[in-house]
Amino acid sequence: MISFSEVFKRYPNGFEALRNVSFTVETGEMALINGHSGAGKTTLLRLIAAIERSTTGSVIVNGQDVGRLNGAAIPFLRRNFGLVFQDQKLLFDRSVFENVLLPLQISGFESKAAARRVRAALDKVGLLSKEKARPITLSGGEQQRLCIARAIVSRPSILIADEPTSNLDMEYARDIMAIFKSFHQVGVTVLISTHDVELLGDLPQRILTLSHGELTG
C-alpha cells in the first residue's frame, strides 16, 4: 500500500513540484499517473522510492514512513520495488544477463537460482535470445523491456514505472503496457506515470491526474 497525505515538495530554488497531494493506492491495485510534462509525476515517484524527501506531509509505503527512514533502512525499502526509470539507467559495460542479475546479487541470491530467475524475467519480456548481447546493441524498445526485466527479476510487491512508453512507437508501447497489466493480474501493485493519453484509452485502470503539482482527478 502506498499512501500520500498532504505532501508538498519544494525545491531550494523555490519551485513547488508537488502541492498538497493526498491519495492512496491499495495493495494489488494498478494506477496510472497522468499529467503534462513538468506536472510533478517524476517527483511523486521519486518520493516513493526515497530518492527525494517531501518538504512536508508524509509518504507511507507498506506501513513505513518513507520520509523518516534512516539511511541504512533505505536500501531495504527499495528492495520492495521494481523500478523502471525514464532514462532506463542500464549499465552499458555489462551484458543483458548481467544487468538483470544485479538486483539478485544485491539481495544476496544463490547464483544458480539467480540465473534461473534472470532467464525467466528475460523470457517474460521477450529478450531471452539476447542475454549475451550488450545493451547498446538493443533497440529503444528492447532497452525499455530490459529495464522492465531488471525491475521484475526480484519479484517485487510494487512495480513503479516512470514514463516507460516514452519514445516508443505505439506497438511497443502497447506490448509494454500489456506486460505491466500481467503483473497487476498476479497481485503486484503497479504505479505508472505517463503523459501519453492515447494509451489510457483501452486501460480501464484508476487514473490520477496531476496538473502543476496538484492532484486534479
Next chain:
Amino acid sequence: MNTWFSYHWQAMVLAFKRLALIPFSTLLTLGVIGIAFSLPAGIYVFLENVETLSGQFSSGPQLSLFLKLNTTQSEAGKIESFLKENPHVASFRFIPKASALEQFKESPGLAGVMDGLEGNPLPDAFVVTARDVSAETLKTLSRALAELHQVEHVQLDSAWMQRLAALLKLGRLAAWMLSVLLSLLVIAVVFNTIRLQILTMRDEIEVAKLIGATNGFIRRPFLYFGTIQGLVGGIVAWLIISLGIHLTGEPVKHLMQLYETDFRLYHLSMGDSLIMFLFSAGLGWLGAWLSVVSHLMKIEPR
C-alpha cells in the same frame, strides 16, 4: 553464512575484473607500491645480514689479555685463578705463546714473516669473554685486569662491535622512519586509484543504490580492490629484494672468500615476509577505506 560468503566472493571477483580492465595503470600502481615497500624492507634485510656477518667475525664481548714476555707459569696460574673467581667473567681461554705462534704460521701471508724471526716474539695470552655487553661492565673488568701483576696490555675486542651495534641501531631507526613515510605514500596511491575508480563508476554506483544496494555492498569491491593492490605490491617488493640478493649474491660470496668467511646473504624469513604481506595488504585496505568513505558516500541517486 552462505550469503555472506557469496557477497565476498562476488566482490573479490569484481575487484579482480576491474583490475584486469585497466592493466597498464594496475601495473604502474603495483610497481609504485612494490618499490615503496622494497626500500625499507631492503634496508632491513641488509642490516640483518650485516649483523649476522659481524656475529661471525666476533663472538660476544671479548677481552684479550696479553702477559709480559717473562711471565712464569705460576704467575699465569695466579691470573687464571683470578679470572675463575671474577663474577664478570663468563669464560676464558689460555693461549700459550707456542700455540699462538702455530696459529700465526697457519695464517696465509704471515707464515713467511714468522719464519724469518728468531725465537717467539709472541706473549702468553688469555681470551676472556665477559658476562654481559654493557660498556660499564667491560670497562670495570678491563681496568681490574690491567692492574694484575704481569699483565702487559688489555685489549677490548668488542669496541668495534659496540660501534657497529650503535650504527645498526641507527640504521634500523632510519628504516623505520622510511617505512612510516612510504606507508603514507602507499595509502595515498591506493586512495587515489580508488577515487578514480569511483568517479568512472558513478553510474553503476547510482543504479546499484537505486535498486537497493547497501553501502556495504557498494564498498566491498573497492576494499578488495585496494587490499589486492596492497598485497600484490608487497609481493612485488619481495621479488625486488630477491632480485637484489640474486644480483649481489656472487660478488658478496667472492668478497667473503677473500676474508675466508663462509657467508651467504639471506632473504627475509618466512615470518618477516608474511608480516610484510599482511602489512601491505592492510595499508591497501586502509587507503581504499579512506577513499571510499570520502568519495562514495557523496554519490546519491539523482
